[in-house]
Amino acid sequence: MSRSKRQVSVSRVIAAPPEKIFDVLADPSKHPIIDGSGTVKHARASAPRRLELGSTFGMDMRMGVPYVIKNTVVEYEPNRLIAWRHFGRHRWRFELEPVEGGTRVTETFDWSTALAPWLIELVGYPKRHPTNMLATLERLDAYVTTGEVPAS
Structure with a gap:
């Protein structure tokens, strides 16, 4: 795990090429499969099949109560x-770097650009998210390398 001012990151080497991993990350319908937090439930019907710069996509979420996030x-x-x-x-x-044996995937939660970074810190997300991020990378690894949806 890596920490810098208002960022926290975790990394994992996945035995797959970056293109295969990126295909999953760029497909919002796959996000519930790889989510390690258990909060991402479904991509909204209006979500594009493949993300690119400027794409908007809605997700059905649940953290105690259901909600939608764009x-x-x-x-x-x-x-x-x-x-x-x-x-x-x-x-x-998500940053992907080809390395021997596959691709190093680094997930970063970056609240340096947040409207209320102090609030994010107050509720403890920077301390809680690394565990969920490690679980996300584990699920991403399992899905990309086996093609099977990991058990929740």
Whole structure:
């Protein structure tokens, strides 16, 4: 795990090429499959099949109560980088780096761009998210390498 000012990251090497991993990350319908937090339930019907810079997509979520969140892709480099944010302006970023044995995938929760970073810190997300992010990378690994949906 890595921490910098208002960012926390976790990494995992996945035995697959970046293109295969990026295909999953760029498909909102796959996000519930790989989500390690258990909060992402379904992509909204209006979500594009493949994300690109500027794409917007809604997700059905549940954290205690159900809600819908609209995200916008704000960073994008095919097969290397994708990040999105919602109204709070904090970002979820995935960086892919080819390495021996596969691809190093780094997920970052970046609240340096948030409208209320102090609130994110007050509710403890920076301390809680790394565990969920590790679970996301584990689920992503299992899905990409086996093609099977990991058990919840």
